[in-house]
Amino acid sequence: xxxxxxxxxxxxxxxxxxxxxxxxxMLRAGMMRQEGAGIYAWLPLGFRVLKKIEQIVxxxxxxxxxxxxxxxxxxxxxxxxxSGRYDAYGKEMLRIxxxxxxxxxxxxxxxxxxxxxxxxxxxxxxxxxKLLYHIQWKFRDEVRPRFGVMCGREFLMKDAYSFxxxxxxxxxxxNKMFAAYLRxxxxxxxxxxxxxxxxxxxGGDLSHEFIILADTGESAVFCDKRLIEMPVPQKDTDFDxxxxxxxxxxxxxxxxxxxxxxxxxxxxxxxxxNRIAARGIEVGHIFFxxxxxxxxxxxxxxxxDGKDVPIQMGSYGVGVSRLVGGLIEAFHDDDGCKWPMAVxxxxxxxxxLKAGDAETDEACEKIYRELEAAGVEVLYDDTPARPGEKxxxxxxxxxxxxxxxxxxxxxxxxxxxxxxSDGEREDIALDAVASHVSALVRDALxxx
RNA sequence: CGGGGCGUAGCGCAGCCUGGUAGCGCAUCUGGUUUGGGACCAGAGGGUCGCAAGUUCGAAUCUUGCCGCCCCGACCA
Numbered sequence: 128x129x130x131x132x133x134x135x136x137x138x139x140x141x142x143x144x145x146x147x148x149x150x151x152x153m154l155r156a157g158m159m160r161q162e163g164a165g166i167y168a169w170l171p172l173g174f175r176v177l178k179k180i181e182q183i184v185x186x187x188x189x190x191x192x193x194x195x196x197x198x199x200x201x202x203x204x205x206x207x208x209x210s211g212r213y214d215a216y217g218k219e220m221l222r223i224x225x226x227x228x229x230x231x232x233x234x235x236x237x238x239x240x241x242x243x244x245x246x247x248x249x250x251x252x253x254x255x256x257k258l259l260y261h262i263q264w265k266f267r268d269e270v271r272p273r274f275g276v277m278c279g280r281e282f283l284m285k286d287a288y289s290f291x292x293x294x295x296x297x298x299x300x301x302n303k304m305f306a307a308y309l310r311x312x313x314x315x316x317x318x319x320x321x322x323x324x325x326x327x328x329x330g331g332d333l334s335h336e337f338i339i340l341a342d343t344g345e346s347a348v349f350c351d352k353r354l355i356e357m358p359v360p361q362k363d364t365d366f367d368x369x370x371x372x373x374x375x376x377x378x379x380x381x382x383x384x385x386x387x388x389x390x391x392x393x394x395x396x397x398x399x400x401n402r403i404a405a406r407g408i409e410v411g412h413i414f415f416x417x418x419x420x421x422x423x424x425x426x427x428x429x430x431x432d433g434k435d436v437p438i439q440m441g442s443y444g445v446g447v448s449r450l451v452g453g454l455i456e457a458f459h460d461d462d463g464c465k466w467p468m469a470v471x472x473x474x475x476x477x478x479x480l481k482a483g484d485a486e487t488d489e490a491c492e493k494i495y496r497e498l499e500a501a502g503v504e505v506l507y508d509d510t511p512a513r514p515g516e517k518x519x520x521x522x523x524x525x526x527x528x529x530x531x532x533x534x535x536x537x538x539x540x541x542x543x544x545x546x547x548s549d550g551e552r553e554d555i556a557l558d559a560v561a562s563h564v565s566a567l568v569r570d571a572l573x574x575x
Numbered sequence: 576c577g578g579g580g581c582g583u584a585g586c587g588c589a590g591c592c593u594g595g596u597a598g599c600g601c602a603u604c605u606g607g608u609u610u611g612g613g614a615c616c617a618g619a620g621g622g623u624c625g626c627a628a629g630u631u632c633g634a635a636u637c638u639u640g641c642c643g644c645c646c647c648g649a650c651c652a
Contacts, residue, residue, distance in 0.1 A: 136585085138585090138586060138602090139586080139587095139601070139602075139613065140586050140587050140601070140602090141586090141587085142586070142587085143581090143586095143587075143588095143645080144644075144645055144646095146645090146646085161644090163643085163644090164643085164644065164645090218576090219650085219651075236652095265652085267651070267652080269650075269651060270576065270649085270650060270651080271576095271646095271648090271649095271650080271651090273645085273646085277652090278651075278652085279652095282652065284652065336652095345651090408652095409651095409652060410652080411652085412652070444652065445652085446652040447652095448652090449652055480610085480611060481610075481611095512613090513609090513610065513611095513612090513613075513614070514610070514611045514612065514613095515610095515611080515612040515613045515614080516612085516613045517611095517612085517613090518611080518612045518613080519612065519613050520613085522612090531611080533610095533611055534610095534611090535611065536611090543611090
């Protein structure tokens with residue numbers, strides 16, 4: 128992609144409303160633009176990150192055996208009356224009236240709708256288990272939206288729903304999502320720790336929040352250091368097999384958010400040198416809730432004895448748009464973003480320090496073609512801006528590699544390669560730089 | 576939802592108290608000099624001062640209402 132064609136409205140100054148790094152950087156780097164309180168337009172650069180996160184989530188859901196579908200954003204109020212949540216949800220729900228005066232709403236979640244869908248198509252215990260998901264925009268009319276996409280009102284979320292005949296099978300579905308989440312966040316370069324979460328009126332131990340550690344996190348968290356080093360399930364994990372040992376391993380150590388925290392237990396079960404008290408950002412939440420919706424909404428299947436029983440259900444969310452902010456919180460410095468390869472908007476930036484100079488242009492064009500041919504996503508800065516501005520802009524948008532080419536380098540036959548993560552630079556021969564970078568990119572994108 | 580604050584050019588702000596028809600820095604455009612970490616000189620364009628009503632000879636400025644946004648707290652992916 129040529130920068131002269133792309134739309135990248137970067138800002139030197141920080142808009143006054145941005146309080147935290149990710150919000151500030153997303154605005155400055157031209158990733159998004161605020162259109163209302165907690166409502167954002169995704170500009171091309173931010174959109175590319177959003178799509179990559181979405182795709183990783185999708186791949187890991189598919190791997191775990193979940194099946195993708197798509198439910199609408201607008202729902203009927205009557206559906207929510209069946210579960211009793213139309214009144215219970217309160218002002219967080221955005222209520223709309225259509226031309227016929229019918230009460231509608233912009234969905235804050237889809238439990239009711241998915242329950243309605245499966246009750247229409249599931250008759251027998253033989254139709255179970257099933258695991259369905261979609262990735263769709265949601266709206267929650269938060270009292271106080273803030274921190275950009277970290278706490279917006281409109282947000283993109285992956286939500287999966289499990290359907291099982293009994294408790295034991297339900298636990299197996301829960302474990303699939305548990306393991307899938309470990310992999311999902313790991314692939315984005317994040318260390319997400321499953322923490323015991325509020326289970327509400329249902330009770331039991333089947334709810335976990337997946338939390339990434341970041342100084343600006345919304346809640347205080349406490350965990351055992353050993354959880355951070357624990358290896359996540361491999362690519363070849365059999366999701367139809369027994370995942371209980373994986374879940375047991377990750378739940379064996381102490382990890383809790385402040386509302387679930389028990390200081391006495393923390394001190395008793397975790398040695399002092401392993402205690403971590405930090406702040407965290409919730410990026411996923413998994414929850415098994417049994418018959419909470421299936422019972423009132425009469426989503427039933429017949430058992431082997433011919434008697435109808437309500438389906439056992441769970442729901443599993445990942446905050447896709449929120450992750451864009453979460454990733455920046457985890458990976459940035461004073462100059463800008465520092466994207467992990469798996470989610471970066473482009474793999475590399477190609478900086479032409481003297482656009483308009485025949486020799487420099489020619490060298491850049493050649494490398495640009497080579498990179499594109501090798502499948503490297505490259506943002507080619509072919510603008511006539513000054514070097515300082517180009518460097519600052521590249522650092523701001525935070526692509527993992529910057530290939531810098533100027534008249535000086537062309538003369539000596541070298542390009543300068545800068546790694547954004549640690550700022551390290553090296554000179555590489557002009558005719559070797561494209562293959563070198565494509566190898567680096569390829570290696571960084573390999574995952575187990 | 577309680578408490579506070581702010582809406583003036585794309586961004587950051589001054590002007591408002593003490594009414595006289597709008598200004599600064601950055602950005603943008605033109606010309607020139609520059610050219611490896613956000614250049615310099617000269618010139619130019621861009622704002623119905625959030626909206627509406629009122630007071631006044633005259634309103635960015637005073638009054639009232641509305642709208643929007645932000646911050647602190649309680650809530651949330």
